[in-house]
Amino acid sequence: MNRTFKNMRIVDNFYQTSSYFPMPTILVGTLCEDGLTNLGSYSLCFPYYIAGKEFYAMILECRNSSNTARNLLRNGKCSLNFIPHKRKYLREAVRLGYPGDTPGEKMEGCIFTMVSGEMAKGDPSGNYPLIVEEAFQVFECSWMKNLDNAENDRVQDEYLPPFHDFNGITCAVGAHFILRVDRILMKEPHYRGIINGTKKRAFPKVPVDWGFRDNTKFWISKFRRPVMEKLPYKKGNEVEFVIYASERIDPDVRFSEEACASLGQVPRVFLNTVLKGCVNWAKENGVSYITKEHMEKIRDKRAAEKNQDA
Numbered sequence: 001m002n003r004t005f006k007n008m009r010i011v012d013n014f015y016q017t018s019s020y021f022p023m024p025t026i027l028v029g030t031l032c033e034d035g036l037t038n039l040g041s042y043s044l045c046f047p048y049y050i051a052g053k054e055f056y057a058m059i060l061e062c063r064n065s066s067n068t069a070r071n072l073l074r075n076g077k078c079s080l081n082f083i084p085h086k087r088k089y090l091r092e093a094v095r096l097g098y099p100g101d102t103p104g105e106k107m108e109g110c111i112f113t114m115v116s117g118e119m120a121k122g123d124p125s126g127n128y129p130l131i132v133e134e135a136f137q138v139f140e141c142s143w144m145k146n147l148d149n150a151e152n153d154r155v156q157d158e159y160l161p162p163f164h165d166f167n168g169i170t171c172a173v174g175a176h177f178i179l180r181v182d183r184i185l186m187k188e189p190h191y192r193g194i195i196n197g198t199k200k201r202a203f204p205k206v207p208v209d210w211g212f213r214d215n216t217k218f219w220i221s222k223f224r225r226p227v228m229e230k231l232p233y234k235k236g237n238e239v240e241f242v243i244y245a246s247e248r249i250d251p252d253v254r255f256s257e258e259a260c261a262s263l264g265q266v267p268r269v270f271l272n273t274v275l276k277g278c279v280n281w282a283k284e285n286g287v288s289y290i291t292k293e294h295m296e297k298i299r300d301k302r303a304a305e306k307n308q309d310a
Contacts, residue, residue, distance in 0.1 A: 016211025041097030
């Protein structure tokens, strides 16, 4: 086998024309001027703000002439619908992603079931795109148009410079949209997998898109069950493990390093349960940052409850 690296020429759409790059398969729902929800197929949609900001966000890259871009510029709302691996779904996603048709032409005969999301239910007077019932998870999002001074971007037949750097109309043919994640909706089996501890069977059947190649076809991988590799934690780094676990319990409650150190001897099988109990105590007492002193109060409360039960 020839293992020599070759220098690949980098050209437009390098992620698929000059490389092999696995991507998600997402149907982006946006609202047309006449109220119709348009579905467009996208893979260039990734997490953008994941921590340290007042909100969480995705970034979507698309043609600025697409129905999706035009609808986002007008309405600013979208749904990111993650579809499971079924051949008929993927065939429909390829059809929905082909440019040229009007939204009405494209959505006529669409095989997906369109239903109201949680944002529309909570705000009946608002205008929100529908979501795909067959999806295993949906992100309901809002475009953060104030970032990069993109709030004045409007639908145009032709876009001229100056362009934005990372949000809104970013070049003569392209657009980037930073999308605040307002809701994450998830089907029950996968929801339980995250809340109760993920096992192999809880993972959804996620297809992997390899992009449009050879000018004739899309390439998508079949789903395979994931394999597990345990983290290489060794004796003596229990605190790091607790910190890692505590950061994933609740986004509104944080633990100090000293608080995590006090849980270093908790058996790992019980750690999530203990952390959730601490979070419940914190919310009952209006605490958003748990310190070592708070942990002592939680311990005293737990000891008192045990004595009462005895």
